[in-house]
Amino acid sequence: MPVTDAHRxxxxxxxxxxxxxxxxxxxxxxxxxxxxxxxxxxxVSALEQWPESGVPDNPGAWLTAVAKRRAIDHIRRSQxxxxxxxxxxxELDQPQDPERDDVLRLMFVSCHPVLPTDARVALTLRLLxxxxxxxxxxxxxxxxxxxxxxxxxxxxxxxxxxxPFELPDESELPGLLSSVLEVIYLIFNEGYSATSGDDxxxxxxxxxxxxxxxxxxxxxxxxxxxHGLVALMEIQASRSAARTGPTxxxxxxxxxxxxxxxPLLIRRGFTAMLRAREVGGTPGPYVLQxxxxxxxxxxxxPEDTDWTQIAALYAALARLLxxxxxxxxxxxxxxxxxxxxxxxDLVDSLIDDPALRDYHLLPxxxxxxxxxLGRYDEARLExxxxxxxxxxxxxxxxxxxxxxxxxxxxxxxxxxxxxxxxVSGVALASGVTLxxxxxxxLGRGDLDPETIRSYGQTLRRLRLTLGxxxxxxxxxxxxxxxxxxxxxxxxxxxTWNRHRSAVRSFGAWASxxxxxxxxxxxxxxxxxxxTISAAQLDVLWSRPGLPLRExxxxxxxxxxxxxxxxxxxxNVEDLDLEDRRARADGTWVSWRSxxxxxxxxLVAGRTRGPLFLAERRPGPSRMPxxxxxxPQTGRGRLSYARAEYLFKQATKPLDPAGDGYTLRRxxxxx
Amino acid sequence: xxxxxxxxxSGAAPDERLYVEMGKFVEELTAAGVLLATGGLExxxxxxxxxxxxxxxxxxxxxxxxxxxxxxxxxxxxxxxEAIELTRRFRKIVGDGExxxxxxxxP
Numbered sequence: 001m002p003v004t005d006a007h008r009x010x011x012x013x014x015x016x017x018x019x020x021x022x023x024x025x026x027x028x029x030x031x032x033x034x035x036x037x038x039x040x041x042x043x044v045s046a047l048e049q050w051p052e053s054g055v056p057d058n059p060g061a062w063l064t065a066v067a068k069r070r071a072i073d074h075i076r077r078s079q080x081x082x083x084x085x086x087x088x089x090x091e092l093d094q095p096q097d098p099e100r101d102d103v104l105r106l107m108f109v110s111c112h113p114v115l116p117t118d119a120r121v122a123l124t125l126r127l128l129x130x131x132x133x134x135x136x137x138x139x140x141x142x143x144x145x146x147x148x149x150x151x152x153x154x155x156x157x158x159x160x161x162x163x164p165f166e167l168p169d170e171s172e173l174p175g176l177l178s179s180v181l182e183v184i185y186l187i188f189n190e191g192y193s194a195t196s197g198d199d200x201x202x203x204x205x206x207x208x209x210x211x212x213x214x215x216x217x218x219x220x221x222x223x224x225x226x227h228g229l230v231a232l233m234e235i236q237a238s239r240s241a242a243r244t245g246p247t248x249x250x251x252x253x254x255x256x257x258x259x260x261x262x263p264l265l266i267r268r269g270f271t272a273m274l275r276a277r278e279v280g281g282t283p284g285p286y287v288l289q290x291x292x293x294x295x296x297x298x299x300x301x302p303e304d305t306d307w308t309q310i311a312a313l314y315a316a317l318a319r320l321l322x323x324x325x326x327x328x329x330x331x332x333x334x335x336x337x338x339x340x341x342x343x344x345d346l347v348d349s350l351i352d353d354p355a356l357r358d359y360h361l362l363p364x365x366x367x368x369x370x371x372x373l374g375r376y377d378e379a380r381l382e383x384x385x386x387x388x389x390x391x392x393x394x395x396x397x398x399x400x401x402x403x404x405x406x407x408x409x410x411x412x413x414x415x416x417x418x419x420x421x422x423v424s425g426v427a428l429a430s431g432v433t434l435x436x437x438x439x440x441x442l443g444r445g446d447l448d449p450e451t452i453r454s455y456g457q458t459l460r461r462l463r464l465t466l467g468x469x470x471x472x473x474x475x476x477x478x479x480x481x482x483x484x485x486x487x488x489x490x491x492x493x494x495t496w497n498r499h500r501s502a503v504r505s506f507g508a509w510a511s512x513x514x515x516x517x518x519x520x521x522x523x524x525x526x527x528x529x530x531t532i533s534a535a536q537l538d539v540l541w542s543r544p545g546l547p548l549r550e551x552x553x554x555x556x557x558x559x560x561x562x563x564x565x566x567x568x569x570x571n572v573e574d575l576d577l578e579d580r581r582a583r584a585d586g587t588w589v590s591w592r593s594x595x596x597x598x599x600x601x602l603v604a605g606r607t608r609g610p611l612f613l614a615e616r617r618p619g620p621s622r623m624p625x626x627x628x629x630x631p632q633t634g635r636g637r638l639s640y641a642r643a644e645y646l647f648k649q650a651t652k653p654l655d656p657a658g659d660g661y662t663l664r665r666x667x668x669x670x
Numbered sequence: 671x672x673x674x675x676x677x678x679x680s681g682a683a684p685d686e687r688l689y690v691e692m693g694k695f696v697e698e699l700t701a702a703g704v705l706l707a708t709g710g711l712e713x714x715x716x717x718x719x720x721x722x723x724x725x726x727x728x729x730x731x732x733x734x735x736x737x738x739x740x741x742x743x744x745x746x747x748x749x750x751x752e753a754i755e756l757t758r759r760f761r762k763i764v765g766d767g768e769x770x771x772x773x774x775x776x777p
Contacts, residue, residue, distance in 0.1 A: 012751035016702065057762065059755075207746060214703030241776070264706060264744075 006051040010059075014043055015130035017060040021067050022127055023102035026165050028071045031619040032109055033155030036127065038074065042067035078620035103128075104219040105165050107212075110154075111180040114161045114645050119154035120183045121190075126151050128215070129208050139205050140190065159622045160639045162615055177220070181229050181286060184212045188233050192240075206237055217272065227276035228287030234269035235293040238262040248394045254302035266297045288317040307337035324353045332365055340372040357486050358464070360389035364399060371406065380406040384467035403469075434475060435468035441509050458502035461487050472510060481518030493522035532665050536654045543650070549638070550646055552598040553612055555591075557666040562589040564663045568638055570611040572603055606630065610637035672706070672746050672774040673753040675760070679713070679740035680767035691763045699745070704756065708743040744774065 018039060025035035042063045056062040110123040125131045125139075133151060137144040168176045191205025213230040220226050242260035245251050273294055276287050283291070292313045299305040314330035327350055335343025347366050356362045367382030383403035390396040438459040442452050465483045466475070480503055488496050500519045507515030532540075537558070541551075556567055566584040574582045577599060581590035591599075602611065609630035618624060618636045628637040648660030655661055699705035714730025732738070743760070747753050753771050761769060 008749070008751040009755060012749060012755040015748065015752065016755065055758075204748070207748065210746075211703035215701060218701035268706070 006055070007047065009055055010043070010046050010050055013046075013055070013059040013063070017063055018043075018130035019103050019106060019128045020060070020099060021064050023106040024064065024099060025067055025071050026106060026109070027102050028068070029075065029619070030165060031622070032106070032127065032158055032165075033152075034074070034619065035071075036155070038070045039063075039067050041070050074620075100219060101167060103215070105167055107180050107216065107219070108168060108176050109158060109163055109165060111176070111183045112158065112161075112163050113175065113179050114163060114641070115154050115157055117183070117186065119150050119157070120179070121186055122147055122150045123154045124183050124212070125187065125208060128212055131208070139202055139208075156622075157641065159619060161642050161645065177223060177225070180216065181225060184209050184216065185229060185233070185286075187212070188236075192236060203240065206233075206240070209233060210237060217275070221275070222279060224276045224279035224281050225284040225286045227272045227279065228284060228290045231269045231272035231276060231290035232286055232293055234265045234272060235290065235297050238265035238269065238297065244394070249398045250395055253296060254305070258300065261297070269297065270294065283316070285317060285320050288313055288320070292317075305336070307333055311337040324350050324356045325359070328356070328359075328362060328365055331369075335369050335372070340369045344369040344373065352482060352486050354486050354490065358389055360386045360391075360395070360399070362386075363389065363467075364402075367402070376406045381467045381470060384469045385465065388464050388468055432472045433468060434466060434470040434472055435463055437472045437510055438463060438506075441506055444509075454498060455502040455505065458499040459506065461499075462503075472512075475512065475515070477514050477517035477519075480515055484519055493524040496522050497524065530665060531668060532651070532654070532661055536651075539654060540651065546650075548598065548602055549612055550650070552595065552602045553638075553643060554647065554663075554666055555595045555598060556589075557663060558668060559592040559595050560589045561667050562587075564640060564643070568610075568612055568640060568643060571609060572606050572611055573608050575599065575603070575611065577603075606632055608632075612638040612643070614638050614642065671748070671750075672744060673750075673771045674774050675743045675745065675753070675757050675769050675771045676739045677741045677760070677764070677769040678767060679738050680765065682765065688764065695759065695763055699756065704745050704747060704752075706744045706746050708741070710741045711739055713738065713740075 021039045021042070022032070022035050025038050026032050029035055029038070045066050046059075046063060050056070050059075106127055107124070110127045111120045115123065122133075122136055125136050126133070131139075133148040134144050137147040140147070187205050188209030191202045191207075191209060210230075210233050213226070213233055217226050217230050238261050239253070239256060241262065242256040242258070243251055243253075251257075269290070273287075273290055276290065292310050295306050295310050295313070311330065311333040314326065314333050318326050318330055327346060331343045331346035331350070333343075334346055344366070347362070347369060350356055350362065351366075363382040364386035367379045367386060370376075370379035370382060380403050383399050383406070387396050387399035387403060390399055442456055442459065447455070462480070462483055463470075465487070466479060484496070484499065484503075488499055496519075500516055500521060503519065504516040507513055540546075540554070553567060556562070557564065560567070562584070566587065566589060570582055570584050570589070574584065576582060577596070579590075580592065580596050581588050583589075609632065610628060613630055613633065613635040614637065615635075617634045618629075623629075624636045629635070644663055647663050647666075650660070652658060652660040696705065696708060714732060716730065717726075717728040717732065719726045719728070743756075745753060745756055747756070750773070757769050757771055761767070
């Protein structure tokens with residue numbers, strides 16, 4: 001067999017088998033990063049041997065056997081040979097069906113919430129999809145080293161955080177499962193509505209997501225939301241061919257040629273939906289979104305669409321996920337079910353939401369509703385804004401065209417053109433637009449480069465939000481104030497004031513003197529970290545079952561006002577229990593009665609090494625420096641990330657935003 | 671990308687072992703999200719031919735039974751190599767005979 005053919009075959013085999021192999025190895029060595037290295041070793045062996053020997057009869061079994069041998073070799077080489085070996089023999093003797101569960105475990109690990117979202121995505125494509133860093137990089141239009149670093153960082157974090165290779169118990173399951181679903185849907189969406197670049201779709205990513213979703217549905221068939229997600233993706237994917245026109249421009253759902261929807265995928269979507277219903281329970285967000293997709297798929301023509309049902313489903317979804325995006329979709333449904341004004345009322349309540357500040361679909365939806373109400377001038381400006389905000393080339397062109405369709409050459413007497421299309425008024429009549437004025441203002445030659453840059457930022461935001469073709473003389477202080485509230489309402493006072501002075505300068509130049517009239521100058525104070533209230537701390541301290549290590553660390557941080565890094569760097573031998581203080585990072589950390597009461601229990605007879613220890617011993621490939629290792633227990637020093645994660649988890653119920661607090665906020669106000 | 675794999679009738683009667691292994695294979699591919707549709711086809715069938723304005727409908731069976739398609743699988747894969755690999759596994763299970771894989775365009 002020619003070498004290149006063999007390599008392509010090996011790649012295909014690898015993509016089918018790698019998840020299972022890595023999952024099985026992780027169960028042996030308890031470290032995803034190491035497991036993947038060992039699996040890669042097996043792949044290298046295949047690349048060396050198969051071109052010569054031919055592809056073995058059962059290539060998956062061959063790779064698994066080689067990888068397992070490597071794992072056993074590795075474990076034998078590592079220090080605790082005896083004990084580990086016994087454990088290993090024991091594990092290898094276990095019945096072999098955990099394989100399926102292993103892949104599920106691997107999914108939970110690679111989507112674990114300790115990892116940042118983009119790392120979860122990259123790691124999942126890598127470990128579960130068998131994609132190379134290069135393939136992932138190409139799909140996401142970033143360079144390969146960045147993806148490689150992201151994956152390496154994710155593996156390191158998983159090892160440091162000692163994320164267990166286990167199926168979550170009932171209390172953890174909802175959180176971890178929703179993280180897995182989120183990652184899969186993110187991958188799908190990145191493929192389905194490519195957020196950047198020239199193509200509207202990257203079908204490869206959709207396929208990866210569908211495969212992951214279908215796999216998960218087999219591994220966790222008792223979860224309705226899993227089937228809901230699969231149904232949602234199958235039905236959305238069924239419209240792939242119909243949602244772009246000949247030149248790659250988007251075709252909106254109600255204008256799509258339904259004959260081009262893929263009936264096979266629709267049927268698969270319906271089947272997945274039936275499975276979700278069989279599982280039962282209160283419908284979650286994915287089941288609801290799938291139900292909406294089903295409504296569309298069932299309509300033979302756009303006019304047949306049951307918008308009342310869809311609006312009701314969106315209302316239910318908005319109760320579970322009250323996000324502005326869901327509300328925006330609900331507005332579209334309301335607009336169809338109960339007329340454009342109903343939709344517009346809801347959209348108008350979303351305009352000032354900072355989360356939608358740069359979201360092109362807000363002005364696009366608003367423009368649509370305005371156009372249906374006959375308010376063409378406003379509609380056109382909204383499409384202009386939407387076009388400036390769209391990051392995708394095809395979508396931007398489409399929005400420009402929608403704006404242009406609302407502009408016709410005005411008849412000389414200013415009456416509407418004979419075909420009934422509206423005459424644009426303002427921008428054409430009054431000359432100077434916001435974009436032209438901004439360019440003239442910045443280009444007038446007496447500004448230094450730094451000022452141009454700074455003013456440029458302010459004006460760019462105004463142009464993005466209000467639209468380039470906004471006529472300058474219709475610009476009001478009220479509009480400016482709304483842009484400011486959305487864009488910089490939460491920003492530091494210095495930022496606010498900087499943009500404010502830019503508007504004042506621009507207003508003076510353009511003879512629109514009161515342009516900054518709605519903007520108050522803000523007092524500039526140093527921002528500080530809010531501390532946790534005494535009442536909340538009481539709740540925290542009185543929580544039953546709080547582990548001793550956490551209780552001690554948190555009390556120490558609160559009583560000593562020490563930095564988190566300093567506290568974690570404390571060693572047992574540095575403690576002066578008598579004087580209630582210790583030397584750390586060149587300063588003294590001192591504490592009070594509660595910490596003093598807890599510390600002896602935590603030290604528990606240890607004489608040296610890190611005060612705060614990780615839960616387990618580090619894996620053989622992640623051995624920390626001797627100074628960060630407890631000589632008695634062999635465990636490593638507790639990491640900042642892990643300590644922070646645990647505190648966030650513990651304080652989630654206290655935090656009105658539901659995010660949990662950072663450890664720094666334990667520091668008392670002085 | 672999608673590939674349609676069609677397999678020709680080998681004439682050999684399927685045994686118990688084949689049913690079990692094929693069941694396992696189909697289950698595995700479905701779980702992996704690869705297999706979109708599959709099925710076996712009746713022997714013979716109906717032949718519809720057109721020539722000019724004329725449409726002729728002929729009931730089977732037909733003489734050249736060995737060339738008849740006996741089953742199909744529609745798979746969604748990343749590459750031709752993946753389609754070949756799946757077909758290779760399929761052939762390992764069913765024994766001597768012939769399958770053809772072709773990329774599917776559309777819908």
